[in-house]
Amino acid sequence: MSQDLQKTKKLMRKAVEERLKCLDGFDILKASLDISRRFFDLEEYRGARSIMIYSSIHGEVDTELIMDMSWRLNKNIIYPAICWERRELVPVKIDSAKELRPGRWGLLEPVNMEPYPLEEIDVVVAPGLAFDLCGNRLGRGGGYYDRFLSRKHDADVVALAFSCQLQRYVPTDENDKMVDILITENMTAHCAKLYN
Ligand SMILES: Nc1nc2c(c(=O)[nH]1)N(C=O)[C@@H](CNc1ccc(C(=O)N[C@@H](CCC(=O)O)C(=O)O)cc1)CN2
Numbered sequence: 208m209s210q211d212l213q214k215t216k217k218l219m220r221k222a223v224e225e226r227l228k229c230l231d232g233f234d235i236l237k238a239s240l241d242i243s244r245r246f247f248d249l250e251e252y253r254g255a256r257s258i259m260i261y262s263s264i265h266g267e268v269d270t271e272l273i274m275d276m277s278w279r280l281n282k283n284i285i286y287p288a289i290c291w292e293r294r295e296l297v298p299v300k301i302d303s304a305k306e307l308r309p310g311r312w313g314l315l316e317p318v319n320m321e322p323y324p325l326e327e328i329d330v331v332v333a334p335g336l337a338f339d340l341c342g343n344r345l346g347r348g349g350g351y352y353d354r355f356l357s358r359k360h361d362a363d364v365v366a367l368a369f370s371c372q373l374q375r376y377v378p379t380d381e382n383d384k385m386v387d388i389l390i391t392e393n394m395t396a397h398c399a400k401l402y403n
Pocket residue numbers: 261262263264267287289312314334335346347348349350351352
């Protein structure tokens with residue numbers, strides 16, 4: 208990745224983080240409810256047996272409702288265990304929130320490290336700081352999800368974002384993986400259908 212691109216990505220992360228700071232707990236919860244409802248309406252979600260999701264942290268759409276609902280619907284819930292040294296995610300099936308422990312950055316991580324078969328994951332929800340309507344995604348800069356999605360090509364990749372995280376254009380490089388569906392509190396976009 209060129210130094211210019213690295214710098215542009217860093218500036219965009221900062222700008223979006225500033226906007227996210229303006230959301231209070233109520234805004235976050237209300238928008239997260241609307242976003243979760245849109246997620247439940249997705250055909251891709253309804254048909255999925257296994258979904259990979261993450262524990263949300265500051266400034267992210269709250270994912271707890273999706274987790275609870277998915278258990279009630281008897282879907283398999285997969286969480287990423289994080290290998291910080293190799294910058295890799297290991298997908299692990301969890302059957303209750305008790306199987307998660309707080310780790311670095313306050314992220315809840317699976318206690319167990321037994322990898323779930325990649326081919327069985329139908330939907331991957333990918334976190335990010337900024338998105339555009341083409342499905343370009345800007346993460347926190349570790350490349351964790353880009354590396355993971357380069358091993359896992361066949362899932363429907365969904366992003367959940369507040370509308371203040373939408374950018375006209377998110378700059379990318381050859382390693383960046385796109386999302387297929389982008390949901391905000393105001394819209395659901397099937398990115399590939401819109402632009403391919
Ligand atoms: N919920 C969630 N889980 C995730 C990610 C994510 O973005 N969100 N990741 C996506 O890849 C990976 C973890 N990567 C992360 C990288 C940085 C920070 C973080 O909070 N950093 C601090 C300060 C960073 C710094 O030292 O400059 C911050 O942003 O305030 C969190 C997660 C895997 N799991």
